[in-house]
Each structure stands twice: as structure tokens, then as C-alpha cells.
Amino acid sequence: MAIPVALIQGASRGIGLQFCKTLLTGPKNNVVIATCRNPSSAQNLQILKDEHPKSLHIFPIDVTNESQIQQTASDISLQFKNLDLLINCAAILHPSGKGETSLRDVSSQGVLETLSINTVGPLLMAKYFSPLLLKGCGGFGKATENQQHKAVLVNMSAKVGSITDNGLGGWYSYRMAKAALNMATKNLSIELGRGKNKVICVSLHPGTVDTDLSKPYHKNVPKLFTPEYSVDCLLKVIESLEIDDSGKFFTYDRTQMQY
Ligand SMILES: NC(=O)c1ccc[n+]([C@@H]2O[C@H](COP(=O)([O-])OP(=O)(O)OC[C@H]3O[C@@H](n4cnc5c(N)ncnc54)[C@H](OP(=O)(O)O)[C@@H]3O)[C@@H](O)[C@H]2O)c1
Structure with missing residues (x-):
């Protein structure tokens, strides 16, 4: 069996x-491609590279570029023949660091920057x-005898991106961006599920996790x-996915969310 390749x-x-850390120390000897907008200043990622020089590969990507x-996709395809997992993690709450609490706080620049990232x-x-x-070896997702998928694409979404679940309002930019991301997941599941080679596409909610993004709201x-706990849960969800799950939105405990 080929070594699974994951791009974070x-x-x-x-x-x-945390996805990089957990995937690099897991039982599958995964190869991890990590992208970030400024590799030289990503200190913790560079420390991880020193610990896993052969299995971690770092490339620059600012998703607004x-x-x-x-x-970078072209550079990576010269080194790697396939990908088994892509996880889109990067996001901001809002350029100010805090979600809008009312229409007063909404600005064109704030909404557009959040949507762009x-x-x-x-x-x-x-x-x-x-x-x-589409050339993946099926290294992630549920392995069955009649496995239909080649790879898994995860868009990290958020519960607050569910239109059905929105009872509080506020956070216009972030909620709108995640709701639209969920629509992208659904569209991708249709387009990448049509051919003989299929990619499972899902949106995942990680829970509320102790990171910089959620810091203003921790109390x-x-x-x-912890990021460790959330990622362990999310990887269990990813390993349980089959083609019939494509296009859906799951939480860290595999509860299906309404869009
Ligand atoms: N934490 C939570 O409670 C929570 C809850 C629900 C959903 N989520 C979702 O989970 C995902 C990960 O969030 P997190 O909590 O890990 O956030 P985080 O700790 O704030 O990390 C955000 C990441 O996004 C990157 N980023 C920002 N702008 C970028 C750009 N233009 N191009 C490339 N990368 C960019 C940052 O890179 P730099 O270091 O270069 O800034 C950083 O690596 C997000 O999609 C978030 O919406 C998180």
C-alpha cells in the first residue's frame, strides 16, 4: 500500500x-505537505520540520494569491504524483480579530477580506x-472492499456557518463566509463525484478549540x-468517510449538521 500523502x-x-503533528506521528507513516503564507516565520512548523525532515514538506501559500x-500546486506536482487528503484550515474571524456584533460594525473591507481568505x-x-x-490512492477515508473514493477534501467550516442553526445573529462576515464555504463543499462533492475517480468532499466543525482565532471568546x-483533542476527533471522522458522506457537514463527533 502506498504511503498516504496529506496536504494541510x-x-x-x-x-x-496540530493536524500536521498528529498525522506525522500516526501509525500510517503519512507524508505531510504543510502550506502557510510565511514559512520562514512559522516557528512551530519549522521545529516540526527538524523533527520530521523526510516526511514533512513545507510550501508557501497565501490563499488570497x-x-x-x-x-505551488505545479511545484508540488513535480515532487508528488498524488494527494490522498487536502484539509483547508486557514481562516480569520474578521480582520479586526472580533466578529461584528451588529450592522454598525459591518464594513465592505471586513466582509470581503473574510470571504477572500x-x-x-x-x-x-x-x-x-x-x-x-483525483489521482489519490485512497489513503484516507473508510477502506472497504468496494471503496469508490481516491481522496478526501475537507473544508474546515464552523457551526456558526449553519443557516439553520443561527439563532443569535452577529458575526456577519464569518457566518456568511462559512455558509458560502459549505455551498462550495456541496458543489465540489457533485463535480468531483461524477467521474470514475471520486473525491469525498466534506465540511467539518472542530468544536470550540483553544487557538488564536477563538481567544477573545474563551471565557x-x-x-x-485542546487542538490535540479536536484533531483526534476530526481524524476519526475523516477515517470513517465513505462516498455517500460526500457533500455533508459534520461536527467533531460525527453529528451531521444542517446547512
Ligand atoms: N478555533 C475554533 O474554536 C474554531 C471553531 C470553529 C471553526 N474553526 C475553523 O478551524 C480552522 C482553523 O482555525 P484555528 O482556530 O486553527 O485558527 P488560527 O489558530 O487563528 O489559525 C489560522 C490560520 O490561518 C492562517 N491564515 C490566515 N490568513 C491566511 C492567508 N491569507 N493565507 C494562508 N493562511 C492564512 C494563519 O496563518 P498565519 O500564521 O500566517 O497568520 C493560521 O495558520 C478555521 O477554518 C476556523 O474557521 C475554528
């Missing part, structure tokens, strides 16, 4: 960094990396997960 986009810190995504970025990643995913959170 947004790997400099938080949940993305389409030509860089295209160039949280929604357009993952979609462009799918555009340029789907050729490698109000009854159940704050």
Missing part, C-alpha cells in the same frame, strides 16, 4: 499545525489541487477543546 493548508499554527496557489481561498485550493486528489465557552 494553513499549517503555521492552531488546528492546521491565486497565482501563488497555481505555482475563508471561502475563495479554499475553492481555489480545490481548483488547483483536484487533479492530484464564555463551557467546553473548550
Whole structure:
């Protein structure tokens, strides 16, 4: 069986960094490709590289830079024949670091910047990396005798991106960006599920996790997960996925969320 290859986009810190750590120390001897916008200043990722010099490969991607995504996809395809897993992790809550509490706080720049990183970025990643995913060896997802998928694409979403679940309002930019990301996941599941080679595409909610993104809100959170715990749960969900799950939105405990 070929060694599974996973690409983690947004790997400099938080949940993305933890995905790299856990995948590199797991039982499958995974190869991990980590992308982040500024590799030289991603200190914790560089420490991980020193610990895993052969199995961790770091490439630059700022998801707001389409030509860089295209160039890096081309560079990666010279070194790797396929990808088995792509996880789109990078996101911001809002350029200010805090979600809008009312319309007063909404600005064109705030909404557009959030959409650019949280929604357009993952979609462009799918555009340029789907050729490698379609050549995957099925190294992630549920292994069955009649396994139909070649690879898994995960868009890290958020419960607050569920339109059905929205009872509180606020956080216009982040909620809109994640709701639109969920639509991208659904569209991708249709397009990448049509051919003989299929990619399972899902949106995942990681729980509320102790990272920089959620920091302003930690004191109000009854159940704050460590990145280690959240990623262990998310990887269990990923390993349970079959083609019939494609297009869906799951939480860390595999509860299916309504869009
Ligand atoms: N933490 C939570 O409680 C929580 C809850 C629900 C959903 N999520 C989702 O989980 C995912 C990971 O969040 P997190 O908590 O790990 O966030 P985080 O710790 O704040 O990390 C955010 C990551 O996004 C990267 N990033 C920001 N702008 C970028 C750009 N233009 N291009 C490339 N990378 C960029 C950052 O890179 P730099 O180091 O270069 O800034 C960093 O690696 C996100 O999609 C988030 O929405 C998190």
C-alpha cells in the first residue's frame, strides 16, 4: 500500500499545525505537505520540520494569491504524483480579530477580506489541487472492499456557518463566509463525484478549540477543546468517510449538521 500523502493548508499554527503533528506521528507513516503564507516565520512548523525532515514538506501559500496557489500546486506536482487528503484550515474571524456584533460594525473591507481568505481561498485550493486528489490512492477515508473514493477534501467550516442553526445573529462576515464555504463543499462533492475517480468532499466543525482565532471568546465557552483533542476527533471522522458522506457537514463527533 502506498504511503498516504496529506496536504494541510494553513499549517503555521492552531488546528492546521496540530493536524500536521498528529498525522506525522500516526501509525500510517503519512507524508505531510504543510502550506502557510510565511514559512520562514512559522516557528512551530519549522521545529516540526527538524523533527520530521523526510516526511514533512513545507510550501508557501497565501490563499488570497491565486497565482501563488497555481505555482505551488505545479511545484508540488513535480515532487508528488498524488494527494490522498487536502484539509483547508486557514481562516480569520474578521480582520479586526472580533466578529461584528451588529450592522454598525459591518464594513465592505471586513466582509470581503473574510470571504477572500475563508471561502475563495479554499475553492481555489480545490481548483488547483483536484487533479492530484483525483489521482489519490485512497489513503484516507473508510477502506472497504468496494471503496469508490481516491481522496478526501475537507473544508474546515464552523457551526456558526449553519443557516439553520443561527439563532443569535452577529458575526456577519464569518457566518456568511462559512455558509458560502459549505455551498462550495456541496458543489465540489457533485463535480468531483461524477467521474470514475471520486473525491469525498466534506465540511467539518472542530468544536470550540483553544487557538488564536477563538481567544477573545474563551471565557464564555463551557467546553473548550485542546487542538490535540479536536484533531483526534476530526481524524476519526475523516477515517470513517465513505462516498455517500460526500457533500455533508459534520461536527467533531460525527453529528451531521444542517446547512
Ligand atoms: N478555533 C475554533 O474554536 C474554531 C471553531 C470553529 C471553526 N474553526 C475553523 O478551524 C480552522 C482553523 O482555525 P484555528 O482556530 O486553527 O485558527 P488560527 O489558530 O487563528 O489559525 C489560522 C490560520 O490561518 C492562517 N491564515 C490566515 N490568513 C491566511 C492567508 N491569507 N493565507 C494562508 N493562511 C492564512 C494563519 O496563518 P498565519 O500564521 O500566517 O497568520 C493560521 O495558520 C478555521 O477554518 C476556523 O474557521 C475554528
